[in-house]
Amino acid sequence: MLRKEEAHVVVLGAGFAGLAAARGLNVPGVRVTLIDKCNHHLFQPLLYQVATAALAAPDISSPIRKLLWRQRNATVLMGAVQRIEIEKKRVLVEGRHIDYDYLILATGMTHAYFGNDKWAAFAPGLKTVGEALDVRRRILRAFEAAEMETSPEVRRACTTFVVIGGGPTGVELAGALAEIAGRTLARDFRRFDPRTTRVILVEAGGRILSTFPEELSAKAQRQLEALGIEVRTGTRVTDVGDGYVEIGDESIATHTVLWAAGVRASPLATHLGVALDRMGRVWVQDDLSVPGRPEAFVAGDLIAMTQDGRPLPGVAQLALQSGRHVAKTIRCALAGKERPPFHYTDRGSMATIGRNKAVAAIGRFRFSGFFAWWLWLVVHLRSLVDFRSRLGVLFEWAWAYFTWQRGSRVILEVPSEPPTAKPSVVGQAVRVDSLTPEVAPVVRAAPAPAPRLPV
Numbered sequence: 001m002l003r004k005e006e007a008h009v010v011v012l013g014a015g016f017a018g019l020a021a022a023r024g025l026n027v028p029g030v031r032v033t034l035i036d037k038c039n040h041h042l043f044q045p046l047l048y049q050v051a052t053a054a055l056a057a058p059d060i061s062s063p064i065r066k067l068l069w070r071q072r073n074a075t076v077l078m079g080a081v082q083r084i085e086i087e088k089k090r091v092l093v094e095g096r097h098i099d100y101d102y103l104i105l106a107t108g109m110t111h112a113y114f115g116n117d118k119w120a121a122f123a124p125g126l127k128t129v130g131e132a133l134d135v136r137r138r139i140l141r142a143f144e145a146a147e148m149e150t151s152p153e154v155r156r157a158c159t160t161f162v163v164i165g166g167g168p169t170g171v172e173l174a175g176a177l178a179e180i181a182g183r184t185l186a187r188d189f190r191r192f193d194p195r196t197t198r199v200i201l202v203e204a205g206g207r208i209l210s211t212f213p214e215e216l217s218a219k220a221q222r223q224l225e226a227l228g229i230e231v232r233t234g235t236r237v238t239d240v241g242d243g244y245v246e247i248g249d250e251s252i253a254t255h256t257v258l259w260a261a262g263v264r265a266s267p268l269a270t271h272l273g274v275a276l277d278r279m280g281r282v283w284v285q286d287d288l289s290v291p292g293r294p295e296a297f298v299a300g301d302l303i304a305m306t307q308d309g310r311p312l313p314g315v316a317q318l319a320l321q322s323g324r325h326v327a328k329t330i331r332c333a334l335a336g337k338e339r340p341p342f343h344y345t346d347r348g349s350m351a352t353i354g355r356n357k358a359v360a361a362i363g364r365f366r367f368s369g370f371f372a373w374w375l376w377l378v379v380h381l382r383s384l385v386d387f388r389s390r391l392g393v394l395f396e397w398a399w400a401y402f403t404w405q406r407g408s409r410v411i412l413e414v415p416s417e418p419p420t421a422k423p424s425v426v427g428q429a430v431r432v433d434s435l436t437p438e439v440a441p442v443v444r445a446a447p448a449p450a451p452r453l454p455v
């Protein structure tokens with residue numbers, strides 16, 4: 001039963017920010033409802049390893065329920081949030097309304113194709129487990145198609161991989177592709193040599209890893225080139241279609257284009273009715289609340305804020321720190337204390353290029369090569385949210401290091417999606433009896449038919 005004195009905090013999104021916020025609210029007098037369209041928390045920084053067959057999906061994703069089962073004041077709901085009704089202090093999820101006293105919006109970012117959404121079909125991005133498995137399928141199928149092919153031109157297109165975007169994800173993807181072709185698959189095919197595979201990394205800006213110090217960008221480029229990757233900086237993609245990509249004036253025949261270029265904010269940010277930046281992120285107050293709405297907060301990638309004259313980066317550390325901060329602010333508000341301002345602490349950045357190759361910038365220190373790679377391994381292993389994942393990943397990495405093999409090379413067939421359970425509708429009211437007793441009192445029938453927004 002809902003106790004009158006309990007504040008109900010609704011957290012949207014169980015990424016780094018949402019999970020950190022929910023965990024920070026494990027205090028008396030607070031009840032948390034955490035809502036995510038997936039049933040798992042995903043460790044996105046290692047998603048490219050699932051896409052390139054180094055890790056399996058469960059190695060980097062943990063059921064949200066399992067992560068919060070000890071936290072008795074937290075309820076997890078799986079469902080896509082369709083609308084935030086900021087004036088009425090409620091959200092619409094899968095046709096049901098859920099009221100809140102405090103709201104935390106942490107639904108992160110999605111891909112942006114710079115107004116060319118038709119490219120999405122030919123150049124998948126990497127944001128979810130489903131997308132990583134799709135990318136993996138495309139990569140492995142391209143090699144299989146090359147083995148079957150008799151035309152040298154078509155085979156060439158099958159073994160040409162173009163990665164668009166020279167940020168950490170693009171660099172990591174390109175490096176992993178070169179290693180797959182050059183080592184993992186090198187002896188597996190009879191009718192062509194995988195070592196002739198072409199990997200092209202395209203970056204519109206003047207250098208790859210533009211958020212890193214210039215010297216590290218240059219080192220990373222050299223390390224990529226040592227793996228045989230063609231790095232094209234200052235080059236814009238002008239078109240992507242079935243079997244080709246156009247960069248500048250050049251058309252490249254390829255069957256595998258991977259998108260690691262643009263992102264834009266979750267569309268739910270537009271429901272707050274406040275100013276957004278050009279990527280659709282929310283300009284927040286210094287305590288991370290929404291302007292004019294002291295009960296609503298934003299955390300993680302969705303924050304638009306400058307600190308020391310520079311915009312805050314969309315990284316896992318910001319998500320964790322902001323999630324914890326919002327939880328602290330709500331605790332302060334409930335205790336009648338002053339709300340503390342948010343201050344982001346930059347703990348450095350790193351990107352891996354391949355075995356024994358990485359770059360890292362931590363404070364004044366710059367590392368590259370083996371030490372940076374080792375640092376990258378330790379930091380990522382430590383950051384995985386559950387112990388089982390850590391063990392699994394450690395084992396896979398050790399195995400791969402000594403054998404050059406990748407453990408997840410199975411091409412999965414895509415079954416048709418089973419019908420999802422819908423709320424049972426009686427007349428115009430939605431039955432809430434299937435919900436947990438803790439949640440039921442705050443869930444009311446939505447006016448039918450409840451409009452579904454494209455979120």
Ligand SMILES: Cc1cc2nc3c(=O)[nH]c(=O)nc-3n(C[C@H](O)[C@H](O)[C@H](O)COP(=O)(O)OP(=O)(O)OC[C@H]3O[C@@H](n4cnc5c(N)ncnc54)[C@H](O)[C@@H]3O)c2cc1C
Pocket residue numbers: 012013014015016017018035036037038040041042043044045046047048079080081082106107108109126127168169266268299300301302314315316317319350455
């Ligand atoms: C491929 C990749 C590699 C990266 N590598 C690094 C790295 O090496 N280092 C680093 O620091 N950062 C890295 N990042 C960035 C980092 O992962 C993000 O900054 C971080 O995940 C942001 O956390 P978040 O909680 O704001 O959002 P997310 O982690 O994106 O979580 C958002 C959650 O909201 C849910 N959601 C979205 N819309 C809805 C909806 N309508 N209804 C219900 N739920 C919804 C999603 O399912 C998701 O669980 C990487 C990101 C990607 C994609």
